[in-house]
Amino acid sequence: MIDTLIQGILLGGYYAVITCGLSFMFSVMRIINLAHGSLAVAAAYGLWLLASKFGISPFTGLLIVLPVMAATGWVLQRYLLERSARGGALLPILTTFGLAIVIDNLMFEQFGADTRSLAPFIGSLSYDSWELPGGTYVGKLAVMTMATAIALLGGLQVFLGRFALGRAIRATAEDPDTAGLVGIDARKANALAAAIAMVTVGIAGAFLGMRATFDPYSGGPQLLFAFEAAVIGGAGSLWGTLVGGIVLGLAQSLGAQVHPQGFLIGGHAVFLAVLFARLFFTGAPFIGKIGFYKTGFTKIRAAIRSTP
Template structure:
């Protein structure tokens, strides 16, 4: 039963990774931008919630009412002032711009709060450590379960939004051909700004769960970006449901790795990521040779 418990814990952990990766995957699917400031922005949201809780006594859950709209506005401004302009210079410049943005955010947070770690756990009562037993050997953390359900709801909601709403279809059309949609009366710049705002709302939610389940510091964004990136790549970059699958695969690998060896938690996750990347590269190479052979036979 120990292995079953580890797998279940890994699946729940995968929900957190999928939640962290949600905005990264969404932004790439609709704008083809890899946001290297993704983790730092989640940490920024966590500090905003901490500031409200520490300074004014506002519960972090209620603090989301203020922080999520603020993150949406920040996303709109970032798109209009940085990403939209840098995108005109090629695909690499937006990536470099978000890398620079991450450095700025990390250092500003360090100047404001120092290197001490913080957490929102003291402000949410017993939520961070509450659990219930499924059996004598299997126990589920309440926060982990809420995180997983939130990840499924968020990814499912985004998928329905993109496929069932006029704005969602406009976002998808803009992602496919931003020049042609202008002929249909769609403002590509405005649509991309809305998409960035939506992505930033998901980042704010991820920052909340990150800060409640563990401690965070100004330079914690890099680790969160790594987990998000690995989850998105394992599940297929740009696929929202694939992001959930990728997060679960990463979480289960880490959980089982920790069971095998004390140092196996991160190593197992990284090895799984590398194995998936190598497998895809191998299949792509074989597929290319097969298509070339079929073309030669014709």
Template sequence: MINILIQATLLGGYYALIACGLAFMFQVMRVINLAHGSLAIVSAYLVWVVSDTFGLSPFVALLAIIPVMGLAGWLLQRLVLERAVKGGELLPVLSTFGLAIVLDNLLFQQFGANTRSLSPYVGDLSWEAFELPGNIYVGKLPVYILIAAIVIIGALDLLLKKTALGRQIRATAADPVTAGLVGVDARRAAGVAAALATMTVAVSGVALGLRGTFDAYAGAPQLLFAFEATIIGGARSLWGVLGGAIILAVAQSLGAQIHPQGFLLGGHIAFLMFLFFRIWRSGKGSILAAFLPAALRKGDAQ
């Protein structure tokens, strides 16, 4: 049982990594980006192309891809989300859903149905493990992914709470019109937030490619895991997303112990339990009201 919990915690590190960007956009921009998983796969393919073409380590290739994905996030905000949010809460969802379909089919047209992996480019790291007391072995790569998730979440949390840019982003999320009246460049703050979110997506895409395989249509499952982790942990705190990701992974692992096909079912059951509990506790019948930070629901960015 201890080994199961350790392995589940490490799996939760990956879920937290892919969920933090989704939660970040939801928390500070009130946008559910359904193209999140597809963008992660785009990042994985970009890193794979660079590594395969130039013979570089995926970690080196990632350094080049992160700013590219940041630019993509900024363009996504300026060209799609900025216009979509003016049409209500549903239009950004539909817009990003359409974008996900376009990205998935473009990837399929370019790379076909074959699966790819980044593990051949990192040598022994893909299978090396740390030995713990009790004859327990944990993979080095999952440990590093968990550390990366903690570092990224901590950095985003500090950015929002301790920096002037973070206050500008929160002010823009609460009320962009009022933020503009007090000298905040709302368009810039929203663009930076979107860029930061997609930069974390680049890291999660590489983590997926290192842990296993991916194909053109692998974005939807990654979006599902990210969404479930966000709902379980609650988008009020990025650290809560880390906890939600670990709970999701533990539920999946326990489900797999009960039945061979219980891996996904265990996670879905945990997700539904937390979803209904949070909606009931909010007393408003609204998912948005249940998960947004109180400051944003009241229109106060402090």
């Protein structure tokens, strides 16, 4: 039982890594990127290609893949998302969904249906573990993933709070027009945010490949997990992402103990339960903004709703 709980919590570390890019993009651009999971899988394929063809270790490979992901994010925002967001809130959903189909099938065309993994390229790290007092084992990779999640979230927090560029992104997230008045280029800030989000997606892809197997169509499930963790943890702070990831990881690990299909059912069920509870007891927003709650408009709307 203790073992299941520990594994569940550590699995949450991976979910936090894959979720932070999704909720970061949503909080800044108000866009949910439906190609999120597919892009993570694409990064995993990139690392796999470097490792299997050129013998580059996945960790070194990240030095190549992450800049490519950042550039992808920039281009994606400047040439696709920005344009489709001008046509209303619904179009980016369709654009990114179409993009996901293109990416998935291109990967299928290129790499075939075989499942791949980065585990063979990272030596003993994929199965090494530490023994805890009481005879439980924790995988070194899982601990590393959790540490990365914490470092990533902490790094984003510091970047958004302490750096001029980070503040520019926050200002754009809050109100792009007013940000423009004080000399912030909202388009640039958004593109930068997308680039940062894609870097985190690249890191998520690396851990996806190292801890498990993936195939060209793994992107859909990864998107769902990231979305679920974002909604569960959506208390309005970056750290909510970690909480959301851990709750999802726990629900899946416990579910798997109950039934062979319980892993997925447990995760989806806890997502719906949280959604249900939040909608009916607080009526609160689902994915909040970075580091601050939705204010103003939401409050006014709530006030209008409660007036008879």
